[in-house]
Structure formats: C-alpha cells, structure tokens
Amino acid sequence: MFGKISEKYMRLTRMLLAIAWLVLIISMFYDPISFKFTSTDQFFGPHASCFQFQGQCLPTSPYRMGARIFWGMIVPLVIFLLLVFGHENWRRICPLSFFSQLPKAFGIQGKRIVKKNSWLDRNVPYLQFCFLFLGLCIRLLFVNSDRLLLGWFLILTIFLAIGVGFLFNGKFWCHYICPMGPVQEVFGEPGGLFTSQTHVAPKGITQSMCRKIDAQGREKSACVGCKSPCIDIDAEAAYWANIRKPHRKFLIYGYVGLIVGFYGYFGLYSGNWNFLSAGVWNETNQLATLMNPGFFIAGKAIGIPKLLAVPLTLSISTVAVLSFGLWIEKLVKRFQKHREILSPEYWQSRAFAIAKFVAFNLLFFMGIYPTLDYFSPLIRLFTILMAILASSAWLIKIWKLSPSQSRRKVPSLRATNASLLSEV
Ligand code: SF4
Numbered sequence: 001m002f003g004k005i006s007e008k009y010m011r012l013t014r015m016l017l018a019i020a021w022l023v024l025i026i027s028m029f030y031d032p033i034s035f036k037f038t039s040t041d042q043f044f045g046p047h048a049s050c051f052q053f054q055g056q057c058l059p060t061s062p063y064r065m066g067a068r069i070f071w072g073m074i075v076p077l078v079i080f081l082l083l084v085f086g087h088e089n090w091r092r093i094c095p096l097s098f099f100s101q102l103p104k105a106f107g108i109q110g111k112r113i114v115k116k117n118s119w120l121d122r123n124v125p126y127l128q129f130c131f132l133f134l135g136l137c138i139r140l141l142f143v144n145s146d147r148l149l150l151g152w153f154l155i156l157t158i159f160l161a162i163g164v165g166f167l168f169n170g171k172f173w174c175h176y177i178c179p180m181g182p183v184q185e186v187f188g189e190p191g192g193l194f195t196s197q198t199h200v201a202p203k204g205i206t207q208s209m210c211r212k213i214d215a216q217g218r219e220k221s222a223c224v225g226c227k228s229p230c231i232d233i234d235a236e237a238a239y240w241a242n243i244r245k246p247h248r249k250f251l252i253y254g255y256v257g258l259i260v261g262f263y264g265y266f267g268l269y270s271g272n273w274n275f276l277s278a279g280v281w282n283e284t285n286q287l288a289t290l291m292n293p294g295f296f297i298a299g300k301a302i303g304i305p306k307l308l309a310v311p312l313t314l315s316i317s318t319v320a321v322l323s324f325g326l327w328i329e330k331l332v333k334r335f336q337k338h339r340e341i342l343s344p345e346y347w348q349s350r351a352f353a354i355a356k357f358v359a360f361n362l363l364f365f366m367g368i369y370p371t372l373d374y375f376s377p378l379i380r381l382f383t384i385l386m387a388i389l390a391s392s393a394w395l396i397k398i399w400k401l402s403p404s405q406s407r408r409k410v411p412s413l414r415a416t417n418a419s420l421l422s423e424v
Contacts, residue, residue, distance in 0.1 A: 004196060007211050007219050010092045018095040021154075024074075027066045028151030034065035038281075044068075044374050051279030052272040054296040060282055066147040068281050068371075070154075071139070076368045078180075079187060080387075083360060083394055086195030087188025087235055091174065091208035100161035100173035110167040113226045114176065125247035128181045129254060133314060135179035136262050140310045146286040170226025171210065186255050186356055189231060190239035190349075190401055193394050198234040208232040240403045243348050252352050253325030254318045256359045261317025263366035268313060269306065271296035277370040325355060345403040353398040360391045 027034070037044045039062040050057035081090055091097065103109040114120050120127070143150040164173045174181060188195075198206040205211055205221055209232050212222040223230075229238035242248055266276045283289060293301035294309020304312070329351055336347065364387040372380050 005092075007213055013093045014095065014098040017093055018098045021095040024066060024069060025151055025154050027064070028147040028154075031064040031066060031147075034069075035062040038062045038065060046278040047373065048278065051282065052274060053270045053279050054293065054301055055271060055299060058279065058282070060278065063145075063281055063284055064147055065281075067143070067145050067150050070150065071144060072281075072371045076363075079183065079360075079363065080390070082184060082187040082192060084193050084390055086192030086207075087184045087231055088195060088207040089192075090184065090188075091232055094174075094180075096157065096161050096178065096180075097171065097174055099158045100165035100171070102162055103166040109165060109169055112168045112172075113170055113224060114168075114172070116228060120176065124176050125182070125245075125251050128176065128179070129251055131177065132179040132182050132255075133258065133318070136258060136314060137311050140262070140265060141290060141307060142286050144286065145281050145283045147284070149286060168226070170224045171232065172226060174232075175227045175230075182251055182255060185231065186252060186359060188235055190236040190398060193390065193397060195235060198236070206233050207235060236401070239349075240345060243345050243352070243403075248348075248352070249326065249329075250322065252355050252359075253322040256325070256355055256362065257318035257321030258314060259359055259362045259366065260321055261314040263362070264317065265310060265313045268295050268297060269309070271299070274370070276367070277373050325351075343403065349401060349403075350399060353395055356398075357391050357395040360394075361387065364391075 036042065039045045040047070040049055040060060042062075044065065045062070046060045048060070050059050078090055101109075114124075138153065143153045160177075161173045164177055168176075196207060205219060209230075210222040210224070211219050214220055223233070229241040231238045263276070266280060267273045269275070270279065290307045291305045294304045294306035294312075295302035302309075332351070333347075336342070342350075368387075369380070369384065372383060375383070
C-alpha cells in the first residue's frame with residue numbers, strides 16, 4: 001500500500017520525522033515541560049506514590065518524558081506499523097535511514113558495495129543479531145530511562161549512520177548495521193497485513209525500493225544492487241530465498257528469546273512484575289546502578305552486578321528459546337516424516353509464522369501493555385483487541401502463503417534484481 005505513494009511525499013514525511021526526532025533528542029537535554037505530566041495526579045503519572053523495587057517501596061517523583069516517549073511509545077508504534085503495513089512504510093520514512101542517505105543527497109556517497117557471497121554478505125544476519133543484542137544491553141544498562149545518556153547515544157548513532165552512508169553505496173546502514181534491521185525482517189517478511197504486491201507495482205518500482213526523481217519529475221529506480229535478495233525490492237521473494245538458511249532459525253527463534261529476556265529482566269531486576277509500569281522511568285541515573293545487584297529473586301538480592309546480569313539474562317534467554325524452537329521443530333518433523341504433506345519451505349514458513357506471532361504477542365503483553373496504565377480500562381481493552389486481531393490476521397495471511405504461489409506471482413528474484421540494475 002505504501003509502495004505506491006509518491007517519493008516526493010515520502011521524502012517530505014521522512015524529513016519531517018527526522019526534524020521531529022531531532023526535537024525529541026534536544027528535549028533529552030532541555031525539557032522544561034514534560035515533568036509536569038508525570039506527577040501522581042497527572043495523566044502520565046503513576047497511580048501510587050511509591051513503586052516496588054528490590055523489597056522496598058521507593059517514592060515516585062516527576063521525571064522528564066523524553067526516554068519514555070522514545071522507548072515506550074515510538075518504538076512500539078514502529079513495530080505495530082511493521083506488522084500492519086509491512087517493512088515498506090517504515091523503510092521509506094525512517095529518520096535514521098534519512099540521515100544515512102544524507103551523503104547521497106549531497107552527492108558524496110561512497111561507491112563501495114558488499115560483494116555477493118563475501119564473508120560479510122554470508123554472515124550479516126549473525127552480525128546484525130549481535131548488534132541488536134548489544135543494543136538491548138546498552139538500553140537496559142545505560143539508556144532506557146537516563147535521558148541524557150539516551151540523547152548522546154542517539155546523536156552518536158546518527159553520526160554513525162551518516163558516516164556509513166558516506167563510505168558505502170545503497171542502503172548499507174539499513175541492511176548491514178542498523179539494530180532494527182533484524183526486527184524489520186522478523187515482522188516485515190514475507191509482508192505486513194497490507195504490504196503492496198510487487199507484481200502489480202507501477203513502472204517496476206516496488207515496495208521500499210531505492211528510487212529517485214528525474215529532471216522531468218518522474219520516479220525511477222535508484223537501485224545499485226547493494227543487497228541480494230533485497231527486502232526493499234520484494235520482501236516475500238527475499239523471505240522464500242532465505243527460508244532454509246540456518247541464520248533464519250537463529251534470527252527468529254533467537255529474537256523471541258531476546259524479547260523474553262529483555263522484558264523478563266525488569267522483573268528479575270526489581271523483584272516484581274509492576275516495575276515496568278511504574279518505577280522504571282524513575283531510574284534516571286543509570287550509571288549509578290551498574291554495580292548494584294542485578295537480580296532480586298524470591299525476596300533476596302543476588303550479588304551479580306547489573307553490568308553482568310543484563311548480558312547474562314539475554315544470553316540465557318536467547319540460547320534457551322533458540323534451543324526450544326529447534327527441539328520443537330525436530331519433534332514435529334519426526335511426526336511429519338511419515339506424512340510427507342508439506343514441502344520443507346512451506347513447513348518452515350508455518351513454524352516461523354507461529355514464532356513471529358508469539359514474538360509479537362510477547363512484546364505486547366510483556367512490554368507494551370504494562371506501560372499503558374495511563375489509559376482508561378476501555379482504551380486498554382481496545383489495544384488488547386487490536387493487538388490480538390492484527391497479529392491473528394497476520395498469522396492467517398502468512399499461514400496460507402506458499403513458495404510456489406510466490407514464484408507464480410513474481411519473476412525470480414535474480415531476474416528482478418538484474419532488471420533493476422540494468423536501469424541504473
Ligand atoms: S533497492 Fe537496491 S540499492 Fe536499494 S537497498 Fe535494495 S538492493 Fe540496495
């Protein structure tokens with residue numbers, strides 16, 4: 001659906017979002033307003049005057065909302081958009097992508113692209129997963145609620161994205177570095193609920209493919225072949241092309257593990273499951289907590305510093321869920337061996353669809369729903385219904401997809417990329 005919107009409007013949207021993001025970053029350093037909304041009697045304030053943390057009830061105090069707006073509102077909204085509208089909407093309006101493409105806008109973008117089958121090309125899924133893992137550790141340890149550190153972290157990320165855009169051609173930042181890349185692949189492949197179909201794309205410009213506007217104002221492909229298969233050209237084709245590769249299992253089951261570990265850690269750290277809804281945003285000096293006990297379990301603080309407890313939790317949860325996913329796959333395969341009903345790709349796609357459905361609902365019920373207590377019960381009920389409805393409709397859509405159906409719809413991916421490249 002978003003693939004058809006003119007690049008002129010998308011550019012404007014990207015730019016406006018980038019400006020809004022810069023304003024939010026500035027608010028991390030100077031914000032004379034938002035703390036007025038976070039005292040106990042205000043809309044975003046907690047319902048109690050103290051919050052449970054490691055066996056004590058600590059007083060809540062008004063805080064500035066920059067970090068909460070970024071992590072508690074914008075990031076979940078992006079994930080919801082990915083599921084509903086597919087990767088193509090976010091890839092075309094992402095402010096960080098906008099910054100990484102600034103060198104291109106000024107004609108100073110590098111010419112390097114990653115060679116097909118090079119080490120980087122083969123290992124990028126693992127590498128990007130490591131970046132996501134690292135990003136989540138940084139968030140839990142330094143920048144989740146400490147808005148000054150978050151401000152500097154975001155500024156650094158923007159400079160990094162611009163630097164990468166200066167050195168490499170195409171969307172190197174999005175495909176090879178951005179920690180949100182794996183999340184986009186999990187929820188954006190093979191497509192969102194309303195992803196546009198590539199075989200009916202006007203003028204062969206599909207989904208979130210790189211494009212330019214020529215002197216006559218016509219939209220043309222600007223693809224330089226920086227990635228093949230490319231999710232921006234055809235998310236469904238990229239999905240089927242990679243589906244049997246071992247890194248897909250690692251990415252999808254590992255991602256479910258990261259969600260469990262990430263949101264579970266708030267409970268393991270504070271000793272209760274309400275910390276995320278009330279107290280977490282009050283921890284505004286995260287540097288001071290790094291060497292404090294990282295776990296509080298069954299009423300006892302465990303002497304592992306938070307600095308170690310966070311990567312430990314995320315590692316254990318990733319390995320545990322990944323192993324569980326592989327074990328379940330083996331069990332089902334053993335059962336299915338005698339039946340020979342589904343092709344391996346079709347079978348794998350259904351296994352991934354269930355894992356992604358679980359991932360989305362874990363994300364919603366463990367991480368997003370507990371932070372929505374400022375809404376009335378009716379609105380919260382509505383968000384639950386929306387989350388369940390959207391993820392169920394998405395699951396049904398993916399469940400029915402098959403590789404043969406996809407092959408009939410689109411020419412082979414190689415042909416698609418080759419024809420695009422010939423237009424450059
Ligand atoms: S459309 Fe082409 S240039 Fe753009 S990200 Fe995909 S492969 Fe790279």
